[in-house]
Amino acid sequence: MTDAASREFCPRCGDPVPERSEPLPGQPRDRDAVLCNACYFADFDLVDAPDRIEVQVCSGCGAVHRGNRWVDVGAEDYTDIAVDEVSSALGVHLEAEGVEWGIEAEQVDQNTIRMHCHFSGVVRGTYVEERVTVPVLIARGTCDRCGRIAGGYYAAEIQVRADDRTPTTEERTRAVEIAEAYIAEREATGDRNAFISDVTGTDDGVDLKISTNQMGGGIARRITRELGGSVEEYPTLVTEDGDGNEVYRVTFAVRLPRYPPGTVVDPGDGDGPVLVRSARRRLKGVRLATGASYEAAYDEGIAPDARRLGTRDDAAETTVVTVEDDHAVQVLDPETYEAKTIPRPDYFDPSAETVPVLKSRAGLHILPENGPGDDDR
Numbered sequence: 001m002t003d004a005a006s007r008e009f010c011p012r013c014g015d016p017v018p019e020r021s022e023p024l025p026g027q028p029r030d031r032d033a034v035l036c037n038a039c040y041f042a043d044f045d046l047v048d049a050p051d052r053i054e055v056q057v058c059s060g061c062g063a064v065h066r067g068n069r070w071v072d073v074g075a076e077d078y079t080d081i082a083v084d085e086v087s088s089a090l091g092v093h094l095e096a097e098g099v100e101w102g103i104e105a106e107q108v109d110q111n112t113i114r115m116h117c118h119f120s121g122v123v124r125g126t127y128v129e130e131r132v133t134v135p136v137l138i139a140r141g142t143c144d145r146c147g148r149i150a151g152g153y154y155a156a157e158i159q160v161r162a163d164d165r166t167p168t169t170e171e172r173t174r175a176v177e178i179a180e181a182y183i184a185e186r187e188a189t190g191d192r193n194a195f196i197s198d199v200t201g202t203d204d205g206v207d208l209k210i211s212t213n214q215m216g217g218g219i220a221r222r223i224t225r226e227l228g229g230s231v232e233e234y235p236t237l238v239t240e241d242g243d244g245n246e247v248y249r250v251t252f253a254v255r256l257p258r259y260p261p262g263t264v265v266d267p268g269d270g271d272g273p274v275l276v277r278s279a280r281r282r283l284k285g286v287r288l289a290t291g292a293s294y295e296a297a298y299d300e301g302i303a304p305d306a307r308r309l310g311t312r313d314d315a316a317e318t319t320v321v322t323v324e325d326d327h328a329v330q331v332l333d334p335e336t337y338e339a340k341t342i343p344r345p346d347y348f349d350p351s352a353e354t355v356p357v358l359k360s361r362a363g364l365h366i367l368p369e370n371g372p373g374d375d376d377r
């Protein structure tokens, strides 16, 4: 069906253009649509690419400045950032179908990465390929968050202390890890207000400076949930920021328990030593003589009047000599190597050749294998 009337001619070169279907009613006719293929492809760009891309990257945290704000991109290195930026800056012709592409990065110098991009697709039934090279210039800067951290900004201070003792190295380390994990979770949701601006070890604990009151409280509660103890909060000072707004700072005083899990205490009630398993609200544990459970009276809470005998870390592995009966077992004293008859708790495994024992002022006692004291935090 090619008669002269329906035949069209390329407006640029005058060559006849093969008959094309009419556009649907109401749709504007694409002016390009009537160009012959030769003219159409003469100035066809499969890819629209900028001459170069400049990207500002925070040298502190790797955040990238986009539009008018800093964004955490989670990039491993500047090449990752360059690939991201180029991918979002490149435009592929709307008429292209079956587009495939690849990008290869070439590090030119510390601040320049040349991105070699290769695109292919099908346009007007013709396979088209295009290569473009876009230099990406990395400008190092400091993001708002790193600037605030560097300036020592904080809104909450967490003071990790312990009741009637100093926190152990493990507790100090763990408190900091808990804070870091909390902040990392918030960061992962894209919250750029989450940061720790300072961690300072002190003689009696560790101090953490946190970006917001809300997060300071969240971290303090998480520390006590895991390590036991309690937290009290009080505003420490009110200042004005640069704009004259009042800034409240809150101190969260974390008080780790006097007898943390893993401590062996004698509550002095005649039933012998207890390995502490939990120090939240009320002290709980297991009796070393019998394996029965112990729970402090309600009004004693987590700090009953008790004597500290040692910790699980003071335990020594020793040899079981013989099982005497349901209530007694003979083991070697780990210091003198004398055989001694001591109480047999119900967690004692009669087939065990060795057991962990704690020698204290209260005598020699078998401790449970790891578990009670560690698993109930």
Ligand SMILES: [Zn+2]
Residues within 6 Å of the ligand: 010, 011, 012, 013, 014, 015, 035, 036, 037, 038, 039, 040
């Ligand atoms: Zn033409």
Ligand SMILES: [Zn+2]
Residues within 6 Å of the ligand: 058, 059, 060, 061, 062, 063, 142, 143, 144, 145, 146, 147
């Ligand atoms: Zn930063």
